[in-house]
Amino acid sequence: MTSLxxxxxxxxxxxxxxxxxxxxxxxxxxPHHGPGAVSWLLVYPDTYEIGLPNQxxxxxxxxxxxxxxxxxxxSYAPWLDLAAALREHAVPxxxxxxxxxxxxxxxxxxxxxxxxxxTNLLECLDLAGIPVRGSQRDEDxxxxxxGGHCTFNPEPMTDxxxxxxxxxxxEPVGEMTECxxxxxxxxxxxxxxxMLRALAAVPxxxxxxxxxxxxxxxxxxxxxxxxxxxxxxxEKRTVADLAEWPYPKEQLVPLIEVVHDRLNVExxxxxxxxxxxxxxxxxxxxxxxxxxDQVRAMVEAGLARTGYDEVALTSLSSADFSGxxxxxxxxxxxxVGCGNVGVSLPSLRVDAFTVGIASEIxxxxxxxxxxxxxxxxxxxxxxxxxxxxxxxxxxxxEGAYSQGWRRVKLYFLVGLPTEMDEDTLGIAELARNVVxxxxxxxxxxxxxxxxxxxxxxAHTPFQWFGQNGISELRRKITMLRDDLKKTAAxxxxxxxxxxxxxxxxxxxxxxxxxxxxxxxxxxxxxxEWSEHFQLGRWTDAMAAEGLDxxxxxxxxxxxxxxxxxxxxxxxxxxxxxxxxxxxSLAAHGLPDCRWTPCYDxxxxxxxxxxHVVAAAVPPAGGSQGTGQDLSNGGAVPVVLSPTRxxxx
Amino acid sequence: xxxxxxxPIRIAFTKxxxxxxxxxxxxxRAFERAFRIEQLPLAFxxxxxxxxxxxxxxxxxxxxxxxxxxxxxxxAEPVAVEPLAAAISAALPEGIHVFDVxxxxxxxxxxxxxxxxxxxxxxVVPGAAQESGVIDAxxxxxxxxxxxxxxxxxxxxxxxxxxxxxxxxxxxxIRRITVLGASEQGTLTTVELSTHPTSVRPAELVAVxxxxxxxxxxxxxxxxxxxxxxxxxxxxxxxxxxxxxxAS
Ligand code: SF4
Numbered sequence: 001m002t003s004l005x006x007x008x009x010x011x012x013x014x015x016x017x018x019x020x021x022x023x024x025x026x027x028x029x030x031p032h033h034g035p036g037a038v039s040w041l042l043v044y045p046d047t048y049e050i051g052l053p054n055q056x057x058x059x060x061x062x063x064x065x066x067x068x069x070x071x072x073x074x075s076y077a078p079w080l081d082l083a084a085a086l087r088e089h090a091v092p093x094x095x096x097x098x099x100x101x102x103x104x105x106x107x108x109x110x111x112x113x114x115x116x117x118x119t120n121l122l123e124c125l126d127l128a129g130i131p132v133r134g135s136q137r138d139e140d141x142x143x144x145x146x147g148g149h150c151t152f153n154p155e156p157m158t159d160x161x162x163x164x165x166x167x168x169x170x171e172p173v174g175e176m177t178e179c180x181x182x183x184x185x186x187x188x189x190x191x192x193x194x195m196l197r198a199l200a201a202v203p204x205x206x207x208x209x210x211x212x213x214x215x216x217x218x219x220x221x222x223x224x225x226x227x228x229x230x231x232x233x234x235e236k237r238t239v240a241d242l243a244e245w246p247y248p249k250e251q252l253v254p255l256i257e258v259v260h261d262r263l264n265v266e267x268x269x270x271x272x273x274x275x276x277x278x279x280x281x282x283x284x285x286x287x288x289x290x291x292x293d294q295v296r297a298m299v300e301a302g303l304a305r306t307g308y309d310e311v312a313l314t315s316l317s318s319a320d321f322s323g324x325x326x327x328x329x330x331x332x333x334x335x336v337g338c339g340n341v342g343v344s345l346p347s348l349r350v351d352a353f354t355v356g357i358a359s360e361i362x363x364x365x366x367x368x369x370x371x372x373x374x375x376x377x378x379x380x381x382x383x384x385x386x387x388x389x390x391x392x393x394x395x396x397x398e399g400a401y402s403q404g405w406r407r408v409k410l411y412f413l414v415g416l417p418t419e420m421d422e423d424t425l426g427i428a429e430l431a432r433n434v435v436x437x438x439x440x441x442x443x444x445x446x447x448x449x450x451x452x453x454x455x456x457x458a459h460t461p462f463q464w465f466g467q468n469g470i471s472e473l474r475r476k477i478t479m480l481r482d483d484l485k486k487t488a489a490x491x492x493x494x495x496x497x498x499x500x501x502x503x504x505x506x507x508x509x510x511x512x513x514x515x516x517x518x519x520x521x522x523x524x525x526x527x528e529w530s531e532h533f534q535l536g537r538w539t540d541a542m543a544a545e546g547l548d549x550x551x552x553x554x555x556x557x558x559x560x561x562x563x564x565x566x567x568x569x570x571x572x573x574x575x576x577x578x579x580x581x582x583x584s585l586a587a588h589g590l591p592d593c594r595w596t597p598c599y600d601x602x603x604x605x606x607x608x609x610x611h612v613v614a615a616a617v618p619p620a621g622g623s624q625g626t627g628q629d630l631s632n633g634g635a636v637p638v639v640l641s642p643t644r645x646x647x648x
Numbered sequence: 649x650x651x652x653x654x655x656p657i658r659i660a661f662t663k664x665x666x667x668x669x670x671x672x673x674x675x676x677r678a679f680e681r682a683f684r685i686e687q688l689p690l691a692f693x694x695x696x697x698x699x700x701x702x703x704x705x706x707x708x709x710x711x712x713x714x715x716x717x718x719x720x721x722x723x724a725e726p727v728a729v730e731p732l733a734a735a736i737s738a739a740l741p742e743g744i745h746v747f748d749v750x751x752x753x754x755x756x757x758x759x760x761x762x763x764x765x766x767x768x769x770x771x772v773v774p775g776a777a778q779e780s781g782v783i784d785a786x787x788x789x790x791x792x793x794x795x796x797x798x799x800x801x802x803x804x805x806x807x808x809x810x811x812x813x814x815x816x817x818x819x820x821x822i823r824r825i826t827v828l829g830a831s832e833q834g835t836l837t838t839v840e841l842s843t844h845p846t847s848v849r850p851a852e853l854v855a856v857x858x859x860x861x862x863x864x865x866x867x868x869x870x871x872x873x874x875x876x877x878x879x880x881x882x883x884x885x886x887x888x889x890x891x892x893x894x895a896s
Pocket of ligand 1: 272285286593594598599600601602603604605
C-alpha cells in the first residue's frame with residue numbers, strides 16, 4: 001500500500017485543525033485498489049468543514065464503492081498552512097481515506113458548486129503534482145473530471161478539466177468507470193486522446209478538447225465538435241426516479257464540527273416554482289419526490305447508524321413536498337433514536353403554513369427563522385417570479401413572532417433586472433413593517449436583512465442580463481443601510497467586489513481560463529473567504545489577458561448572441577428562456593407547472609420525463625400571487641401569465 | 649448533581665493513533681453519538697436544550713495520545729456494565745477504545761477535581777534549529793538537564809492568564825522525571841505531574857528541561873486519584889458497591 005501517512009503525520013503537528021486530514025469518519029471506506037478497479041478520487045475544492053457534508057460527493061462515494069470495478073476515496077482542499085507544508089516537504093495531495101497520493105488515482109473528480117472555488121481546483125491539481133492544464137497531461141496522469149451545478153457553464157474551466165459531467169451523476173459515473181476500465185483492459189488504445197474520445201461518447205459527459213472554438217473579435221462565433229461521433233450538444237443527465245437511489249445509505253459522520261453537521265435526507269430534486277434568478281431551480285427540473293415512506297425509513301436508519309440528534313429534510317423548497325405536514329409530525333412524534341431528535345427544514349417558503357410546520361418541529365429554542373422574499377416590491381417579485389405577496393410575508397412573520405420566535409432573517413438580492421431605487425427602498429419598508437409586527441409580540445423582536453448582489457447564471461431567463469457593476473451595487477446597499485439606520489433592523493451584505501469576480505467566471509468563455517490561472521498563480525486561493533479575496537488579482541489578470549471585465553459582467557446579451565454554454569443543454573429550450581426573459585421584463589409571473597398545465601419549457605418533453613409528485617394539488621399556504629386563499633391546500637391556482645410561449 | 653437522577657457510570661478509554669488529532673470537544677461529541685447509537689438510557693439535563701449528563705476528566709490537547717482517559721456518564725436506569733465497554737467501543741472511531749466501565753457511587757467526586765496525579769510519556773526532541781548549531785536531544789544531555797531540574801528547589805515560569813503575566817513556581821508539581829532512553833528523534837522520558845495546586849503542560853515541562861527542546865510524541869499513561877496518602881485508580885476509587893450487591 002502506498003500510504004503517505006508517515007510523511008503527512010509530522011506536518012500535522014504544525015497546522016490548524018489537523019483532524020481535517022485524518023479521515024476515519026463513521027461511514028468512510030478503505031477500498032481495495034485491485035488492478036481491475038478504476039480508482040476515483042472525489043475532491044471537494046474547499047475546506048473539509050465545508051466539503052465533507054456535500055451530499056453529491058457522498059452519494060457518488062457510496063455508489064462507486066459498491067461497484068466491484070471501482071474504488072473511491074475523498075480529498076478536500078488543504079488549508080493554506082498545510083498547502084505550504086506539503087510544498088516545503090514535497091509531499092503531494094492525498095486522499096483522507098487511505099492517504100494515497102492523488103496522482104495515483106485513475107480519475108480525480110471535483111465537485112464545482114460555486115465559481116469562487118475554481119482557483120482551488122488548480123491548487124489541488126498542482127499540489128497533486130498533476131499539470132494544471134489538460135493539454136500538458138500524458139497517459140500516466142489521472143483524468144481530471146468535474147461535476148456539480150457550475151458545470152452548466154463549463155467553459156471557464158475547460159483548460160483544466162478533461163471531462164465534465166452535466167446533471168445528476170449517479171448514472172454517468174458508472175458508465176465512465178466502464179469506459180475507462182475497458183480502455184485500460186484493451187491496452188489503452190489511442191492513448192490519452194483515445195480515452196477522452198471514448199468518454200465523450202458517454203451521454204452527459206462533455207470533453208472540451210473534442211471541440212473547436214471560434215471567435216469573432218470579442219464575441220464567440222461557434223463551438224463545434226471536431227469529430228462526428230462527438231455530440232454537438234451535450235444533454236444533461238437526470239435520475240428519473242429518486243426512489244431507485246436511496247443514497248447516501250451510510251452518511252459520513254465527521255469527527256470534527258462541519259457545516260450542516262446532522263443527518264441530511266433529500267426530499268426531492270428539482271423545483272418548478274420558476275424563480276428566474278435561480279439556476280439550481282432551472283437546471284434540476286423536473287420535480288422528483290422521494291416516496292414519503294422511503295424518507296421515513298432513511299431518517300430512521302440514518303439516526304440509528306450515525307447517532308445524530310438532528311435531521312434536515314433537504315430540497316430547494318422543502319415545504320413543497322407532498323404531505324410535508326404529516327411527514328414532519330410523524331418524525332417529531334415518533335421517538336426515533338434516543339429521543340430529543342430535532343428536525344430542520346432548510347429553505348422555508350414564505351407563508352404562514354410553513355411557519356406552522358416550523359413551529360411543530362421547533363418546540364423549544366425558537367431563536368431565529370429565515371425567509372427569502374428576494375425582491376423589495378411586488379412588481380420586482382413578479383419580474384423575478386418569486387410570487388410572494390406582502391400579505392404572505394407579513395402573515396409568515398406574524399406567525400413566527402406570535403409563536404415565540406424573536407429573530408427574523410430576510411434574504412434579498414440587489415441588482416436584479418428592472419430594479420429601481422423604489423424597489424431597493426421597498427426592502428427597507430418591508431423590514432420596518434416586520435419589526436413593527438415583531439414589537440407587538442416581544443420587545444426583543446429583531447430583524448436581520450441580508451443582501452446579496454445578483455449574479456446572472458447560465459440556463460436561466462436572466463442569462464442575457466447585464467449584471468450591476470460594483471459602484472451601482474455599493475450605492476444600492478448604502479442607500480438601504482442609510483434608510484434602515486436607527487431602526488431595529490440590521491443590514492448584512494455581501495462584498496460587491498466578490499460578486500463582480502463571480503460574474504466574470506459565471507458567464508465566462510474559454511478565454512477566462514487564462515484569467516483563473518493567473519489569479520491562482522498570484523496566490524488567489526480560497527476566494528470565497530473574504531480575508532483571502534482581492535479583486536485586484538482578478539482585474540490584473542483580465543488586463544494581462546487583454547479582456548474587458550465589463551464585456552463579461554455588466555453587458556446585456558442580445559437574443560442572437562452565441563452564449564458560451566449553448567452547446568450544453570439543461571433541457572430548457574432557448575426560446576422558452578428568452579420568452580420568459582421577455583415576460584420578466586413585462587413583470588408577468590409564471591405559475592408552477594407541478595399543479596398547472598405544462599408550458600413546455602422543454603425538460604419533460606425532450607427527455608421523456610415527468611414530475612414525480614405524490615399530490616396533484618398545491619400545498620396549503622402561500623397564495624403564490626394569485627390572491628387565492630390556499631390556507632387548506634387547494635385547487636389549481638389561476639394561470640398568471642397572459643403571454644403564451646410562442647410555438648417554436 | 650451526580651446520582652440525583654439515576655445511575656452514574658465511569659468509562660475508561662484510550663485515544664491513540666490518528667484520532668489524537670481531534671479535540672477534547674470532538675471526543676465528547678463522538679461519545680454522545682456513540683451513546684445514542686448504542687441506545688443507552690441517558691439521563692438528560694433540564695432546560696431548553698437537554699444534554700446528556702456527561703462529565704469529562706482532564707482535557708487532553710490535540711495531538712497528545714492517552715492510554716488512560718475517563719468520563720462519567722449518568723444513566724436514567726441501571727444497566728449491566730459488563731457488555732458496555734465492547735458496545736460503546738464499536739460505535740467510536742478507531743483509536744478510541746473503551747477498556748473498562750464501572751458503576752459509580754452516587755455523589756462520587758467529579759473527575760476534574762478528584763484526579764491529582766498524571767503520568768506521561770514525553771518524547772524530548774530538538775526544537776527548531778538555531779544559528780548556533782545542531783541541537784543534541786540524545787539521552788545523555790537530556791539526562792543531565794533533567795538532573796538539574798530535579799535538583800533545583802524552585803522553577804519559576806511565566807504564566808499568562810487573562811492577559812496578565814504572572815510568575816509561578818512549578819517545581820512542587822514535578823514529582824518524577826525518568827529518562828527511559830533514545831527515541832527515533834530524541835529521548836523518551838516518563839514523568840509524573842501533580843494537577844494541584846497548579847498544572848504543567850508537557851510542552852512547558854520540556855521547555856523547563858531545556859529551551860532548545862520541543863515535545864515530540866506525548867502520551868498520557870496513567871491518571872491517579874490520591875486519597876489519604878494512597879494512589880487509587882479512577883476506576884477503583886468510588887465503586888457503586890450497593891448496585892453490585894443488588895446485581896449479585
Ligand atoms: S416541461 Fe412542462 S411540466 Fe416539465 S418542467 Fe417544463 S413546464 Fe414544467
